[in-house]
Amino acid sequence: MLPTLWIRLLAGACALVAPAAHARATEPPVRATVTLVHASDAAWRVEYRLSEPVDTIELGPPIVEYRASAWTLGTPGLSLTSDATGESIRSDTPFARAVVEIRDYAPWAHDQYIPIDRHSDGGHAFYLGHLMGSVRQGKRERNMLVTFELVGLHGENVLLAEQANDDQGTYAYFGPHQPVDTGAVRLIVDPKTPRWSHDAIDRVVAPLASYYQHAFARAWRAPPLVIIGAGRLDEAGFSIKGGALPGELFFRIAGRDALVEAPTLRMNFEQLVAHELAHVWQDLVRRGGTGERTEAWIHEGGAQALSLAALEGAGVWDSEEAVAFKRKLHDECAARREAPPRRHADASREAYTCGYERFAAYPLGAIELWKDLIAETERSGAPYSAAMVERINARKGWRAP
């Protein structure tokens, strides 16, 4: 059967909450208006209009080969280049406008957001974070603060997450649907989404969100946008990828085997939803939160620990189900320690499994510990760190082994 593949693809695919990764604290930002036009079924056009001329737009590391293979610069004199610091749009003479033609692009990597997720009904979730970055003017490097404008096909709905213009990467939705307001969330569901997973979302999101909200006494600014795509159900096997973004949750379900409900599949999906929601509350802070230097075991192992507390606390799982899942995490961590991983996707699983084990070993329960972590990161402005986790536990008598 599928469980091994499933487990690897499922949780290994969770992308972390994106901090404003490009910020350069000292210099004021250059402002940009970025217009994203859905030009035809599988074609997009992006226009950058900058508040002042720049030599380079730095876009960060490659996203598989998304920019190299699916982007074409449409402005004469501009080129897409790649070096050790990442990919960039540059020119020999300063520029304040750049046009990029983009084609749909399917490949994705475990630790990066899917660039363009095509739904079965022609809808698309388009990740705006891959269009963001910083700029260079001579030796000066400055953040590029983007305001997005979306233009859909004729008659197409376009949706932007509430925080899309807060210097945070989020998904924009282009497609035939308006979100369904369930009270807890605003939901966009690909019509081919397997019934069992749609039911699971309906059943678990509201109680889990309400559990976290009460546990941490913090609420969303507005009901988040939840986008569920199911575009590649004809592929062999299955994969489910999730991501938490500011004001938004993203899921992508693919593969023939995802069509059939199985108890393991359902439980893993419920846990993924609880895990992604945990990330939302980890970063529901005015400052601090998950930073670029936060070790992955903290936000991922922490989200695992929180997900289990929430699934049980909200009554979605009984204690037997929670114990079985904890045992699975424990066994996977132990197996990983015995046999070093060969592939990157396997390596990232350690943060989820052994990271969870580290949280389980502290005297403070997940909720109590994260209450203090959230208060501490917001008070100090420092991102989550191992030292912060250990300091809070030490107040309860914990000593480093």
Ligand SMILES: [Zn+2]
């Ligand atoms: Zn995660």
